[in-house]
Amino acid sequence: MPSVTRILQQTLSPQQVFYLERWKQKMIEELGKEGFEEYTKNLFLQGELFHSALESIFLSEEVSARDQGEDGIVAGYLSSVEHVLKDISDVKALESGVHHETLQYLGLVDCVAKYRGQLCVIDWKTSEKPKPLLQNTYDNPLQVAAYIGAINHDANYDFQVHCGLIVVAYKNGSPAHPHFMDPDLCSQYWNKWLLRLEEYMDKN
Numbered sequence: 001m002p003s004v005t006r007i008l009q010q011t012l013s014p015q016q017v018f019y020l021e022r023w024k025q026k027m028i029e030e031l032g033k034e035g036f037e038e039y040t041k042n043l044f045l046q047g048e049l050f051h052s053a054l055e056s057i058f059l060s061e062e063v064s065a066r067d068q069g070e071d072g073i074v075a076g077y078l079s080s081v082e083h084v085l086k087d088i089s090d091v092k093a094l095e096s097g098v099h100h101e102t103l104q105y106l107g108l109v110d111c112v113a114k115y116r117g118q119l120c121v122i123d124w125k126t127s128e129k130p131k132p133l134l135q136n137t138y139d140n141p142l143q144v145a146a147y148i149g150a151i152n153h154d155a156n157y158d159f160q161v162h163c164g165l166i167v168v169a170y171k172n173g174s175p176a177h178p179h180f181m182d183p184d185l186c187s188q189y190w191n192k193w194l195l196r197l198e199e200y201m202d203k204n
Contacts (some may be wrong), residue, residue, distance in 0.1 A: 004107040007200045010145040079173035090114040120165040145189035
């Protein structure tokens, strides 16, 4: 069964592929091929460490991010999201596998919790440059919509989710941008996701 990430990666538009390739070439020119590989490996590692630090914060119900890994690689990211964590409560799932029984896809959800009283699928992202608008997050809203749909059709979850939240955290510690997706917005992105899923199924 294909994952949400795989489906989105394999159905990028020609324009998305062009910009991605151009960025990659520019980075290789700056860093060299090995340097670029090291750079992407480090980004991936930082993302993983950030996710596990958040998980331990939620599991220990430790509100202050400052106590967690202040001297570590993720300290900046944790300071960045501190103001968002204050609005999160009632965590129902962490790093949890989901699958849509009818549409046959699966994924790994970062977090399901209440944000300002609304139950959301929460996706934590790290970024080196500011992403103040939802459209700056590229395909992330489609990913969140796909996860919401999966949870709502997965017998392992005894609740329904209608909202999403993408939190973009910054390494330099500047305040993270939380992008809230209300039910209307989620349903718009769900329709876009269905088109991408259909495209993937046609190709494979």
